[in-house]
Amino acid sequence: MKRLIIITSILGLITTIVPPFLVFTNQIDPSTSKTLMLIGTVVWFISAPLWLNKKEQESV
C-alpha cells in the first residue's frame, strides 16, 4: 500500500513538471499545461503527507 502511495506521489510530481516541457516542444498548449500542473499539485499534496513526514521522522 505504501509503495502505491509513493508511486502516486511521484506521478503527481511528474504531472507537475512534464507539461511545461511539452509546451516547450509544442505538443500541448499552455492552458492544458497549467491544468495538468494543478492536477499534479493536488495529487502530490494529498498523497505525500501519507508517507513523506513518516519517512523523515524515521530518518532524522
Next chain:
Amino acid sequence: MNKSTSLVAKLNAINEYERQPIPESKLKSWKKFIGTYAGEHTAGTEFVLGPLFVAHGASAIDLVTGLLIGNVLAVLSWAFFTGKIAAKTRLTLYYQLEQIAGSKFTLIYNLVNAGLFCFLAGAMIAVSATAVGIPFNLEMPTLTDILPNSLGWILTVFAIGAITTVVAMFGFEQVSKFANIAAPWMIMVFIAAAVGVLPRLGINSLADFWPVAKNTIWTGVPLEGQSQFTFWHITFFAWFCNMAMHIGMADMSILRYAKKWTAGFSTASGVFLGHYIAWIASGILYSLFLLESNNSLTFAPGPIAYEAAGIAGAVCVVIAGWTTANPTLYRAGLAIQSINPNWKTWKVTLFVGLFTTIAACFPALVMRLLEFVALYGLILMPLGAVIFIDVYFMERWGLVRNYALESGKKLNPAVAFTWILTLGFCLALNLFADVEIFFLGLPGWFVAVIAYLIFSKLFQKPIVFKTQKVNLTSEPILNH
C-alpha cells in the same frame, strides 16, 4: 535561501543537546544533509532575488559565471568554516557564543537576530500577499515603492500576517511538516514554470537559449532607478547571502550533527538548486513579465508565477512565502523570549507577529531584499569570526578560549568591542569610500579577526580555570 524546513525546525525543537555536545550515537551521515539543504534553500526569497538580478541589469555571462563562483565559495565556506568548527565543538552557535562572549552578550545577539528575523519574515508575508491578492485584483507594489500603495495591500498583508502569527503561536509543528512536503514540489514548479514560458521569450530549441538569454533576459541594462550589477556583485552576493549561516556560524546548529566536517559540502544541493537553478528560473519568469508589460516597474512574484504556471504557480508563491515566514517568525519569538523565559511563548509570538506584519506592509522590504540579505549576513558575520579565532588560535597565541565561561564574566568586552568596531569599519567603508554593502563582508571579516585578537590581549586577565582544560566542549569528539 533560507530556513524553512524539516531538520532545522526539528533541531530547533529538540532541547536535549542545546547545552552539551552531540553524542556520537546521534551523529548523521552527509546524505541526511543533502535533502535538508535542498529544501531549505528553495524558499520564498528565491521568487524575489532572481528577478532582482534582472532588474539590476545583470548580464547573462556575469550571472552564470558569478553565481557559479559565488556558490562554490559559499559551499567551501560552509565546509571549511562551519563544518570543521561544528564537528570539532558539536555545539550550537548560541551556546558556543555564550561560552566565549557571556550570557549578556548572547542576549543582545538574540535580540538583533530576532529583529532581522522579523524583517525577513515580513518580506515573505509581502511575497505571499502578491499571490493572495490576485483574485481581488489587488494593486501590486512597484520596484520604487517604499510605503504601502493601497488600503487593499495593507488589509491583504494583515490577513496573511494574522494567519502566519496564529499558526506560529499554536501549530508550528504542522507547518514544519507541511514545509517538508512542499519542498520537492516547489523545486519542480520553479523549473517547470520557467521551461513553460521559454517559447514566449522566443526560445524554441536549446540553441536559442543563449542568444535570448543575452539579448532579452539578462540584458546587462538595469531598470529605471536600479543600480548596475556586475560580475562582482553577483559573485559576492551568491557567496555572502547566507553569510550569517556559514562564516557567521549559525549553521553550527545543524552541522554539529554531522559525522564528519565534509558534510558541509552537502550544502551544494541547496545552493545549486535554490541559488542557481531557482534564481535563473525566477529571472526568466520576470523577464517575460517585463517583455510583455513594456518594462513595467510593478514587482509582484504572485501574478508573475500565476501567468507562467497558473494556479499551481500562485499557490507555489503563497506556500514558499508562508513556509519561510512561519518558522522565521517562530524563531524570532524564541529569540525575544530569551530575555525572560517566564514570558509565555504565544504572547511573545503574537507581539513579534504584529511587528512583522506592520513591517510587511512596506514594499521596500521586498524591493530592497538584496541589500537586506547582505546586511543580515554582515551584521552577524563578526561573531562567526570571533568563534573561528577562539576555536583555532586563542591558545596558540597564549590566550584563553571560552573566556566568559572560564572567567565567569557575563559579558566579554573583547567580543562586544570587536562587533562594534567591525560594523563601524564596514559602515565607514560604505559611507566614505562608497563600497557597496555586498562587498563589505570580506574586509570586515579580517578586521573582526584582528580586532578580536587585539581586544582579547587587552581585556583578558589571568584566571583560575573553572573547567578542566580537556573537556567535551573544547576538544573534538571524533578524529577527522
